Amino acid sequence: MRSFKRIALLCGMSVLLAPAAWAENWQVAKNEEGIKVSLSEVPGSKYKAYQGVTLIKAPLAKVQALQEDVVGACKWIHECKLQKLLKQEGGEVWTYTQFNTPWPVTPRDSVLRVTTKKGADGSITRELVAEPTYTPEEKGFVRVAKVEGFWKLVPKGDSTEVTYQVHTEPGGSVPAMVANKFVVDAPFNTLKSLRTRAERN
Template sequence: MGSFKQVAMVVGLSAVLAQVAHAEDWKVAKDEEGIKISLADVEGSDYKAYRGVTVIKAPLARVKALQEDIAGACAWIHECKTQKLLKQEGDQVWTYTQFNAPWPVTARDSILHVTTTQDADGSLTRKLEGVPKYLPEEKGFVRVAKVEGFWKLVPKGDTTEVTYQVHTEPGGSVPSMVANKFVVDAPFNTLKGLRAKAQKP
């Protein structure tokens, strides 16, 4: 039964990665400070998917531990105001996050279902799936309507290659100028913050 569940999870994860990827459509939007950000159009959406890639001079275990500190991770996630763990079941967690937003955009909150899988080569993938109906909406926040994406950590000796790829439907009304800035700033600042934490002596 365990092996069947694992196969089903890998098949499901592959489908999600293929859906979010649109690999041939990615266009580099920013390549600075060792962090490359690429964007891709997503069919039927007004919002672009983003992908950020960097190499962190720290072992995978350290990067993994920083991600698993749910409340502490808010310190390096772009515009994160607060974050907490709602539930954990084995390699699955459910998290709740509140985000700051620039005026005149209403602050957002998001509920994610995160599933972690590890490959034989030590690589680790965290599938991110928005579950907006998991809790009632909070006053003063617009619930992010949809999140699809993943984190992928690949060990490279003493370093870790990190890929962070997401497509979001932010819910409510977001001016295009703000949305276009977010899809570059969110992965760039998040990866920069994670890297700084991981490489701190």
């Protein structure tokens, strides 16, 4: 019985630790304009995970509203070409996004399930998981094979601390130079544009 309890405890802990398992060895790649971008190797993947953190001088509710405006969010998401809401059910939404990519990389699209959770400290976490088979593939696009990550919004007085952390398997072939540039530009440019919009009066 004791060994059974030990196994159950270990299994429970592994579930709790799983989302952060690939995010332990962060190395700062860029720290400019109040935005810090860090990268982490991911076991079994040739693509790095990225994490961007910044403080936005706007209340959490305003930042959250900008994020939940699925169509409008395309204006501040890095290289977003088009975004639309597929379905909403309780605290979950399914979104479809098309991304611009530099030549000669074929443009990507993705389907994400976004689950919103509220913390006891007033924080909001929006978990991101790819569901690539949710809709048929679109001609002229390569469907992003895997996305795991989250947005976390934490109230800091009249401001909001925003963390954007993602690991992506883009599918198809992506040159290393393009991939390495993307994992820095995506969090930096996305957070910068979100901050600009949130801080407008």
